[in-house]
Amino acid sequence: MVLKVFGFPTSTCTRRVGVVLEELNIPYELIVVSLPKNEQKSAAFLEHQPFGVVPYIVDDDGYEIYESRAIARYLAAKCGSSLLPSPSDLHKWGKFEQAASIEQSNFDVFAASIAAERVFRPAKGLTSDENIAQRHTEALAAKLDVYDVILSRQRYLAGDECTLADLFHLPYGAMITKIGINLLEDESRRPHVARWWKDISSRDSWQKVKDNLPLTSSQ
Numbered sequence: 001m002v003l004k005v006f007g008f009p010t011s012t013c014t015r016r017v018g019v020v021l022e023e024l025n026i027p028y029e030l031i032v033v034s035l036p037k038n039e040q041k042s043a044a045f046l047e048h049q050p051f052g053v054v055p056y057i058v059d060d061d062g063y064e065i066y067e068s069r070a071i072a073r074y075l076a077a078k079c080g081s082s083l084l085p086s087p088s089d090l091h092k093w094g095k096f097e098q099a100a101s102i103e104q105s106n107f108d109v110f111a112a113s114i115a116a117e118r119v120f121r122p123a124k125g126l127t128s129d130e131n132i133a134q135r136h137t138e139a140l141a142a143k144l145d146v147y148d149v150i151l152s153r154q155r156y157l158a159g160d161e162c163t164l165a166d167l168f169h170l171p172y173g174a175m176i177t178k179i180g181i182n183l184l185e186d187e188s189r190r191p192h193v194a195r196w197w198k199d200i201s202s203r204d205s206w207q208k209v210k211d212n213l214p215l216t217s218s219q
């Protein structure tokens, strides 16, 4: 049985899993759960993901897991990939966990909120709060100033090797960039962030899933 991803092709969290599947060359099939039709709130879906959000995966041996970052860690651990340092290399693993935590506390919280106000709410015909979008854009800019200092000393967020912590930024980073928020590509203000963003966003894995997750993998 091929690994199945239950998600939505353009969903940021589904593509967070997609980019990791592509990095690891794991064949997969996308089973579309329609967000516009609210299928993620159906009783059948809630049996697998009780919070009613995509994605979850069913691995080739029937094992199920949800939460995009947990799925990514599970898959990288299964493959023994260097994208996830092993706890046996304690110092490297610690820096990876630090970087993964930085992404959730200092990036995702703001970028997801900007996307909610500027992309998701308008798409659903809901009014958005421009003050929140503005405030969170300013907050994210300040956090990325700190990223620039970190990335002036090392190539990636956890050290000199790319890890899942870098890849976790791709879906929301690409979304805010696409709507014209020039925080990641501004070479004059944040040259090291711009170098890092260009590096991770040009990876083949991301190029394959950046617009949507295909129904089946290309391997």
Ligand SMILES: N[C@@H](CCC(=O)N[C@@H](CS)C(=O)NCC(=O)O)C(=O)O
Binding pocket: 011, 012, 013, 014, 035, 040, 052, 053, 054, 055, 066, 067, 068, 069
């Ligand atoms: N922390 C979860 C978040 C999942 C999530 O928020 N998924 C969104 C799509 S990116 C969703 O299903 N939204 C529909 C809804 O909230 O009903 C993860 O990373 O998997």
